[in-house]
Amino acid sequence: MSAAPAISGAGFPPLALDLDGVRGRVTANAPLAPITWFRVGGPAQAFFQPADEDDLALFLERLPAEIPVTVVGVGSNLLVRDGGIPGVVVRLSAKGFGAATVEAGGRIRVGAALPDKRVAAFALEAGLAGFAFYHGIPGGIGGALRMNAGANGFETRDRLIEVRAVDRQGRRHILPNAAMGYSYRDCDAPDDLIFTEALYQGEPAERAAIEAVMAEVEAHRERAQPIREKTGGSTFKNPEGGKAWQLIDAAGCRGLVIGGAQVSEMHCNFLLNTGDATGRDLELLGETVRARVLATSGVRLEWEIKRLGVARPGEAVEPFLGA
Structure with a gap:
């Protein structure tokens, strides 16, 4: 067994973690303000970046039930309070959770750490329409899945087929769209699920047509926000x-x-x-x-x-x- 350094100076009690076999990085008393768009907030008691889904599952399986877990993404839709976040803050890395692939039938599979804007760009290169609204959302796919992110009349649920996730006990799940319980800027999926990957349905289209819609989305953001x-x-x-x-x-x-x-x-x-x-x-x-x-x-x-x-x-x- 190896343990994360004891946390001090942030008002949290000492925290030790079983890291035997864990390949990801754990940082004690980690500043969070630099990764949020507001640039404010206190530290994470422990900050964990898993190497991949297997690493995340192992870490959660061994984490004592009384230690809270909080997931953050790119920090664009996030306000961290000044006292910081107790327990473990999990942030998925682009290296382990940022892949994107095209599958048969106009589908794309993307990691939850991939920024929304990158998904729109990937779909453009694949000749698939239906993702231009992501071009105007400054967040990541994990957050988009959790809050049914949308813009310009379209929402995540309009294109989503299914989601992969890991729960607080380290168990894997696949949730079809219907199981997410989507509503306006919300979903009913259990709070303890950490989304790791999503499968979407696109529609074949000409590149010029997709680019035109993306340009409209960009122009609206520049003009109004x-x-x-x-x-x-x-x-x-x-x-x-x-x-x-x-x-x-x-x-x-x-x-x-x-x-x-x-x-x-x-x-x-x-x-x-x-x-x-x-x-x-x-x-x-x-x-x-x-x-x-x-x-x-x-x-x-x-x-x-x-x-x-x-x-x-x-x-x-x-x-x-x-x-």
Whole structure:
């Protein structure tokens, strides 16, 4: 047996892991801010990058049940709180989980660590339409599978055939589309599943036609979203029959600033780190927006961005500011 170094300095109790035979990399007290698009947040108590699916399964099989596991992807739709994330944070590597292959019948199989935009580009080279919407989503396939990522009128469930996954006990699963329980920006798949691979159905098409749709997606993002800022993408889900940004604008929140966090002037369903924001600044700004929208419209906006980890002592932010 070998053990990860004891964690210190982040307010977590010591953590030792059985790493006998594990080929992936485990880092103690690993900074997470550099891998999130917001560039904020505390460390992971232990950060694990498995070598491949077999390595992931072995690690999870040996991990004591009381140790929590959190999965992160490319960090684009993620807000890590300033106290960090206790337990083990798993991030799939491009080397072990970033392959893409074409299969018979216009299907493509892709690893969960592959960025959405790369999937769109791969489908283009394969002459398969139906994936241009991924060209405008700044995330990875693992996150897309979990939240039914979509854009421009299309969603992940529209093309998905099946998903491979490993559960908390290290067991493998194959879930057909119907078993994912997809809804708007959500799925009913068990929370402990770590998605490792997905199989999609494409449609043969001319390259020029696919490129034209991708160009439209890119133009829309350039025109309407603050894509060159430190942001987490769309902050809140659109309520049924409405648009989150319109409610935020009507509540007078466009450009609102708290600490180093700001509601984007360009698209007010985006929060920005203007340079020195903390995780608390961003979460407090988001809950302030939710409270004002609730007060002005009666609508309770739901977070689309995933907020993970714990706040520093005395800095927890109440939902809707306690309203």
